[in-house]
C-alpha cells in the first residue's frame with residue numbers, strides 16, 4: 001500500500017476555503033481519477049464534483065469547477081481509518097494524509113488521561129483523531145512503572161496487581177470512556193504480569209461502556225484462544241491488532257480461529273502492510289532476549305542509527321531503553 005499513490009477525498013478539510021463562482025458548477029472537481037467506492041462497488045475513471053464540502057456529482061464526463069485537481073493515475077477513495085496510529089503529532093498526521101488516512105486513531109496503547117490528551121490536541125488537527133483509554137497505561141500509573149515513553153519498562157508490565165489496584169484501573173478506564181475515549185486499549189504482550197482474570201475484568205469495563213477492546217495479545221494461538229474466551233465471557237467486542245505480527249508463523253491458525261470465533265461473537269482483526277514492527281527494547285516483548293540464538297539479534301535494527309544489532313549491542317540498547325525495528329521471521 002505504501003508504494004501506491006493514493007489521493008484521499010479530504011472533503012471537509014480541502015474544500016473549506018473554496019468559494020463558488022457563478023461560472024463554475026462545483027467548488028472543486030477531482031478529475032480523471034480512478035474512483036473506488038467501497039459502498040457502491042464502483043471502480044472506474046470518473047470526475048468528482050464537490051460543493052459546500054460534500055460530493056455532489058460522480059460523473060463519466062468532465063465537470064467544471066472553481067478549482068480542478070487532475071487526479072489522472074491516482075486512486076480517488078474515501079479517506080482511510082487507521083486504527084493503530086501511535087504517532088499522534090501534526091508531523092505524523094501529515095505523513096498519514098499522504099497515505100490517504102483521514103482518521104488516525106491510537107487504539108492499542110491509548111492513554112490514561114483522556115481529558116488531557118484531547119486538550120493537548122486542541123484546537124484541532126488536519127485529520128480526524130481519537131484515542132482509547134489504555135489498560136497498559138492505567139497499569140503503568142497504578143503500579144508505578146518507571147517507563148517514560150509509551151510502554152512499561154518494569155513493574156507495570158511484569159508486576160501482579162492487587163484487588164485494590166485492579167479496582168483503580170477499572171476506575172481509570174471508566175473515567176476515560178466518560179471523557180471521550182473511543183475504545184479501550186490492551187497489550188497483554190507488554191503486560192505479562194496481568195492475569196487473564198485481570199484482562200477479563202477490564203474487558204468487562206469496555207463492554208459496559210459499549211466500547212470495543214483492542215488488544216496486542218500474547219502467547220501465540222493459545223493466547224488468542226484465551227483472549228477470545230475472556231472477551232466472550234465479558235461480553236466485549238474484541239479487536240485483535242496486527243494479526244500478522246502476533247500470528248507470525250502461525251498466521252493461518254490465527255485466521256481460522258478468528259473466523260470460527262466470529263460465528264459466536266464480535267471479533268475483528270487487521271494486518272499492517274509491512275513485514276517489520278517497531279517497539280521499545282525495554283518492553284516485556286524482549287524479556288527472554290538472553291535465551292535467543294545469535295542470529296536472531298541481526299533481525300533487529302536500532303531506530304536511531306539503522307545499525308543491525310548483535311547480542312552485545314542489543315544489551316547496550318536495552319540499558320539505553322532504545323527503540324528497535326524488528327523484522328518478522
Ligand SMILES: [Zn+2]
Pocket residue numbers: 108216241242
Ligand atoms: Zn502492537
